[in-house]
Amino acid sequence: MASLKSLKIKIHSYKKTGTVTKAMQAVSAVKMRKAQERALSGRAYAATSLSILQRLSGTSDVKRHALLQTKTGKTCFVIITSDKGLAGSLNSAVIRKAEAEILRLNLNKGDVVIIGVGRRGAEYFASRGYEVKMKFENVADGVSEEEMRMVTDKVLNWHEEGEISTCIVAYTNFISTFEQEPVVRQIVPIAPEMFSLLVKNIRPAKGKYSPIPVEEKISAPSVYTIEPDADSVLRILLPKLLNIAVFHAHIESKASEHSARMVAMKSATDKANEMASTYTRTFNKVRQAAITREVSEITSGIEAMK
Amino acid sequence: MQKTFHLVISSVGETYFDGQAVSATLPGSDGELTVLPNHEPFVTALKNGTITVRLPAGETKTFKTENGILEFSGNRAVVLL
Numbered sequence: 347m348a349s350l351k352s353l354k355i356k357i358h359s360y361k362k363t364g365t366v367t368k369a370m371q372a373v374s375a376v377k378m379r380k381a382q383e384r385a386l387s388g389r390a391y392a393a394t395s396l397s398i399l400q401r402l403s404g405t406s407d408v409k410r411h412a413l414l415q416t417k418t419g420k421t422c423f424v425i426i427t428s429d430k431g432l433a434g435s436l437n438s439a440v441i442r443k444a445e446a447e448i449l450r451l452n453l454n455k456g457d458v459v460i461i462g463v464g465r466r467g468a469e470y471f472a473s474r475g476y477e478v479k480m481k482f483e484n485v486a487d488g489v490s491e492e493e494m495r496m497v498t499d500k501v502l503n504w505h506e507e508g509e510i511s512t513c514i515v516a517y518t519n520f521i522s523t524f525e526q527e528p529v530v531r532q533i534v535p536i537a538p539e540m541f542s543l544l545v546k547n548i549r550p551a552k553g554k555y556s557p558i559p560v561e562e563k564i565s566a567p568s569v570y571t572i573e574p575d576a577d578s579v580l581r582i583l584l585p586k587l588l589n590i591a592v593f594h595a596h597i598e599s600k601a602s603e604h605s606a607r608m609v610a611m612k613s614a615t616d617k618a619n620e621m622a623s624t625y626t627r628t629f630n631k632v633r634q635a636a637i638t639r640e641v642s643e644i645t646s647g648i649e650a651m652k
Numbered sequence: 653m654q655k656t657f658h659l660v661i662s663s664v665g666e667t668y669f670d671g672q673a674v675s676a677t678l679p680g681s682d683g684e685l686t687v688l689p690n691h692e693p694f695v696t697a698l699k700n701g702t703i704t705v706r707l708p709a710g711e712t713k714t715f716k717t718e719n720g721i722l723e724f725s726g727n728r729a730v731v732l733l
Contacts, residue, residue, distance in 0.1 A: 582720070
């Protein structure tokens with residue numbers, strides 16, 4: 347049986363691990379809440395831009411706009427993962443989903459360009475011979491709009507130059523603290539239906555932020571003046587919509603990351619506590635055995651002396 | 653009572669203004685324009701410049717804009733920055 351000293355060391359290290367994972371759990375919980383709040387703050391914005399697009403979509407100019415048309419060229423994947431691990435199957439789920447999409451679309455490695463947001467995804471695809479054109483690491487939890495605009499601008503640029511035809515975002519959708527779902531979504535060419543789905547999904551299905559206030563419903567007036575013309579409004583509006591899509595994908599991923607990590611850390615804490623108590627029990631048994639042995643040695647010594 | 657309209661000025665991640673306003677002067681792509689309550693529904697592109705908002709209390713507030721869009725419908729104006 348193990349020595350008392352080695353058991354003591356083990357118990358101590360399990361307890362310490364438990365303390366660390368518990369702290370990480372608490373940190374993730376706070377970060378998760380912040381990310382959720384941020385996801386909601388952009389909702390009114392997204393809803394308004396969508397309603398403008400819907401109203402404009404009746405005019406013929408919309409259909410002629412380049413961003414709404416299919417071209418030939420490479421496919422760009424924006425892979426949104428976390429920089430750090432310890433978040434369960436979060437990152438691998440996104441990567442698997444993206445790979446499945448590449449297979450489904452029957453694309454060769456040469457037809458795909460990757461924009462990696464978060465280290466995990468970028469590293470994975472880079473090591474498998476995909477062309478990683480852009481990489482973002484250490485993206486703050488707040489997710490600055492400028493950083494996301496860099497992604498959007500690049501995508502728009504490539505699309506304009508004819509380098510890419512399609513852009514797909516792979517990220518994790520936040521459903522609830524215990525449930526996250528990896529999704530792939532095509533953002534270029536722009537499909538209005540996709541965006542209405544996106545706006546609807548901004549709010550998590552369950553929890554504090556789930557009910558949708560009535561005032562946010564989109565109302566469409568019958569008469570509508572567009573100044574100076576639909577084309578120039580669209581030129582500004584469509585990149586904004588794209589920006590929203592990327593931004594929200596990111597925010598959702600952040601909320602998912604933190605909740606996945608929180609859950610992972612919770613089970614790690616539970617396991618550490620369980621191990622510590624198992625070893626404490628062994629420790630007590632070993633100690634008691636040693637005492638019993640000593641006592642019986644003493645008493646048998648006394649008996650022999652009689 | 654003074655007539656007002658609901659004005660929201662927001663960017664993707666942040667809302668800069670959300671409340672009642674008496675009027676707002678914006679840099680439209682065809683020149684400066686001022687919107688008042690009960691304006692007809694319209695959408696316009698904005699140039700770079702400043703937005704001046706007059707509040708019911710008599711104060712004014714200014715915001716910077718870059719490539720924005722203004723939408724007015726149902727006595728509610730939304731500026732997307």
